[in-house]
Amino acid sequence: xxxxxxxxxxxxxxxxxxxxxxxxxxxxxxxxxxxxxxxxxxxxxxxxxxxxxxxxxxxxxxxxxxxxxxxxxxxxxxxxxxxxxxxxxxxxxxxxxxxxxxxxxxxxxxxxxxxxxxxxxxxxxxxxxxxxxxxxxxxxxxxxxxxxxxxxxxxxxxxxxxxxxxxxxxxxxxxxxxxxxxxxxxxxxxxxxxxxxxxxxxxxxxxxxxxxxxxxxxxxxxxxxxxxxxxxxxxxxxxxxxxxxxxxxxxxxxxxxxxxxxxxxxxxxxxxxxxxxxxxxxxxxxxxxxxxxxxxxxxxxxxxxxxxxxxxxxxxxxxxxxxxxxxxxxxxxxxxxxxxxxxxxxxxxxxxxxxxxxxxxxxxx
Amino acid sequence: xxxxxxxxxxxxxxxxxxxxxxxxxxxxxxxxxxxxxxxxxxxxxxxxxxxxxxxxxxxxxxxxxxxxxxxxxxxxxxxxxxxxxxxxxxxxxxxxxx
Numbered sequence: 001x002x003x004x005x006x007x008x009x010x011x012x013x014x015x016x017x018x019x020x021x022x023x024x025x026x027x028x029x030x031x032x033x034x035x036x037x038x039x040x041x042x043x044x045x046x047x048x049x050x051x052x053x054x055x056x057x058x059x060x061x062x063x064x065x066x067x068x069x070x071x072x073x074x075x076x077x078x079x080x081x082x083x084x085x086x087x088x089x090x091x092x093x094x095x096x097x098x099x100x101x102x103x104x105x106x107x108x109x110x111x112x113x114x115x116x117x118x119x120x121x122x123x124x125x126x127x128x129x130x131x132x133x134x135x136x137x138x139x140x141x142x143x144x145x146x147x148x149x150x151x152x153x154x155x156x157x158x159x160x161x162x163x164x165x166x167x168x169x170x171x172x173x174x175x176x177x178x179x180x181x182x183x184x185x186x187x188x189x190x191x192x193x194x195x196x197x198x199x200x201x202x203x204x205x206x207x208x209x210x211x212x213x214x215x216x217x218x219x220x221x222x223x224x225x226x227x228x229x230x231x232x233x234x235x236x237x238x239x240x241x242x243x244x245x246x247x248x249x250x251x252x253x254x255x256x257x258x259x260x261x262x263x264x265x266x267x268x269x270x271x272x273x274x275x276x277x278x279x280x281x282x283x284x285x286x287x288x289x290x291x292x293x294x295x296x297x298x299x300x301x302x303x304x305x306x307x308x309x310x311x312x313x314x315x316x317x318x319x320x321x322x323x324x325x326x327x328x329x330x331x332x333x334x335x336x337x338x339x340x341x342x343x344x345x346x347x348x349x350x351x352x353x354x355x356x357x358x359x360x361x362x363x364x365x
Numbered sequence: 366x367x368x369x370x371x372x373x374x375x376x377x378x379x380x381x382x383x384x385x386x387x388x389x390x391x392x393x394x395x396x397x398x399x400x401x402x403x404x405x406x407x408x409x410x411x412x413x414x415x416x417x418x419x420x421x422x423x424x425x426x427x428x429x430x431x432x433x434x435x436x437x438x439x440x441x442x443x444x445x446x447x448x449x450x451x452x453x454x455x456x457x458x459x460x461x462x463x
Contacts, residue, residue, distance in 0.1 A: 143388075159415070170442050
């Protein structure tokens with residue numbers, strides 16, 4: 001067993017041990033070091049503690065019970081299905097985009113873990129802290145799995161960010177619910193759409209990690225279920241002025257995904273996926289799922305929707321170009337155009353519907 | 366808490382970094398029960414803590430909490446929500462063009 005820096009009595013000794021360790025791992029020396037930069041959050045912990053799930057116990061308990069039974073324990077391990085990846089001969093642009101995809105996924109899982117853990121630690125409501133503990137477990141597991149894929153690609157994730165100054169930002173609990181609910185459900189829709197597509201077109205599966213997406217996204221699905229129930233626990237969250245917030249989050253999440261995916265053309269080409277088709281497919285699934293708790297869905301077939309997406313993506317691209325060139329004026333004009341495009345998307349009339357009395361769903365795609 | 370001024374606080378803390386296949390996580394726990402508020406900044410003192418792959422490292426350190434001023438706290442509470450979109454898996458990337 002190697003000695004590690006925690007055994008050291010002085011900082012210098014710790015550094016020396018670390019250096020020896022690092023040079024012992026021949027592969028690691030050549031690794032590109034990527035510092036993970038998760039964000040840190042605070043929220044209104046008293047409000048979170050006040051959540052009462054007693055009147056939705058019939059739906060809450062089975063969900064927690066299943067998460068406790070941990071059906072995916074042992075799933076996130078490499079087995080014979082993990083094919084060798086020829087990183088050296090991967091087309092450079094694809095490699096770049098794919099590694100960016102892995103790093104951003106890893107950071108997101110990691111940040112989710114930090115957020116959930118903080119909520120677990122600072123809360124005192126037993127049901128709520130238990131839920132966040134379970135979700136933090138899953139996120140850390142996913143992050144570990146992606147990290148392993150990154151190591152194979154020669155990217156070492158650096159967890160040294162704790163010794164850098166970090167600022168805590170603040171989210172209201174309801175915004176955490178809306179954003180994480182959507183993020184978990186859209187995450188499910190994204191992963192399952194790729195998984196099903198690659199089942200039918202296995203020649204496009206250029207990395208084995210996609211084989212793990214099915215069980216993986218079931219974790220995302222359950223997390224989404226938990227947030228749906230948290231919102232159900234307080235009906236005010238999905239009524240009145242909050243419906244506008246829901247619309248805002250739906251629009252922002254869909255638009256962000258559209259913009260981001262169009263920044264990875266080689267990645268989508270390698271998967272044999274047209275990003276426009278993919279976006280429509282994912283939005284359709286997410287909208288259908290979110291009807292379980294949200295009283296509105298976005299009209300993604302409205303002519304102004306597609307137009308708005310194209311404008312916001314173009315404006316965003318121009319903004320990036322302007323930043324690269326250092327042109328302040330072009331930055332300003334493209335920011336204004338992006339703002340207009342967002343308003344155009346936000347003002348597309350939404351579809352109203354009634355919310356079912358039973359919230360819980362099972363993954364069916 | 367000052368209206369415009371920031372205060373420094375030194376607190377003992379325990380840092381746990383797990384760099385294992387089963388779990389990748391990193392947490393700081395303040396051992397005196399100190400809590401952070403919106404806008405506060407936290408810096409763990411000492412050299413970077415690196416957990417080699419496959420290991421969990423736990424260290425007792427001290428941390429500096431730079432308390433946000435009253436104004437900063439209000440500002441963070443008012444504007445923090447705008448950054449909420451970064452919780453989405455597809456929004457973590459510095460580069461707009463790859």
